[in-house]
Amino acid sequence: MSALLHADWPAPRGVHALTTLRHGAGASQAPFDSFNLGNHRSATGDDPEAVARNRASLVDVAGLPSPPHWLQQVHGVDVVRFAAPAGEGQQALVEADAAVTSEAGVVLAILTADCLPVVFASDDGREIGAAHAGWRGLAAGVLEATVAKMLAAPSAVRVWLGPAAGPASYEIGAEVRDPFVTADPGAEAAFVATRAGHWRVDLYALARRRLEAVGIRRDAIHGGDRDTIGEPDAFFSHRRDQRTGRIATLVWMT
Numbered sequence: 543m544s545a546l547l548h549a550d551w552p553a554p555r556g557v558h559a560l561t562t563l564r565h566g567a568g569a570s571q572a573p574f575d576s577f578n579l580g581n582h583r584s585a586t587g588d589d590p591e592a593v594a595r596n597r598a599s600l601v602d603v604a605g606l607p608s609p610p611h612w613l614q615q616v617h618g619v620d621v622v623r624f625a626a627p628a629g630e631g632q633q634a635l636v637e638a639d640a641a642v643t644s645e646a647g648v649v650l651a652i653l654t655a656d657c658l659p660v661v662f663a664s665d666d667g668r669e670i671g672a673a674h675a676g677w678r679g680l681a682a683g684v685l686e687a688t689v690a691k692m693l694a695a696p697s698a699v700r701v702w703l704g705p706a707a708g709p710a711s712y713e714i715g716a717e718v719r720d721p722f723v724t725a726d727p728g729a730e731a732a733f734v735a736t737r738a739g740h741w742r743v744d745l746y747a748l749a750r751r752r753l754e755a756v757g758i759r760r761d762a763i764h765g766g767d768r769d770t771i772g773e774p775d776a777f778f779s780h781r782r783d784q785r786t787g788r789i790a791t792l793v794w795m796t
Contacts, residue, residue, distance in 0.1 A: 578787025708769025
């Protein structure tokens, strides 16, 4: 059983992107079985030693050039630029929800369990980025902030939308819908009514709309065809299971 889902996109030469799966590697026990990479105890509750072993094995399993730069994700819009690879045993000390780099060998990482991980790469393969876009961050503008932080022009950037809660499974209330529709009436097309005061939401459609609005070409946006809620054998899902682990989406240049 594979522990990795490689990004299905026309990656620039030397750019690598993937998402981990919940099985195929790792030492975590149920309900975090088995390749949980989230070590925030209040969010997952897994044994910290098991997570540390999982993170150490990730470097070998994924063939990474260095340990990932883990972020302390807070559903915000801050973007950090990394200029050097992470050191061994680095903890999630940088509070941000996105990162960019122009340095080969730097591994960017986003942890999710239904939120949308988004990978960016300049067409020339000289710059990459990664963003954590839950509905709060997406509504607040984390994707726009990531594009703005990159040195490449938006028209010269391509994107991969990693696994997230899918439009067939993710039901939300007005507290999610209203911020999007109030700011952009056209975003209403991403919501399908299910019952009074509730809708199914297409995070992928909302992300595509926002990326195109800042100049990313429509044909440069890829992915967005998985469902973390509806695929329990492949992905952790907070919405489905509440107490669960985290998958990681990684991108780096060689």
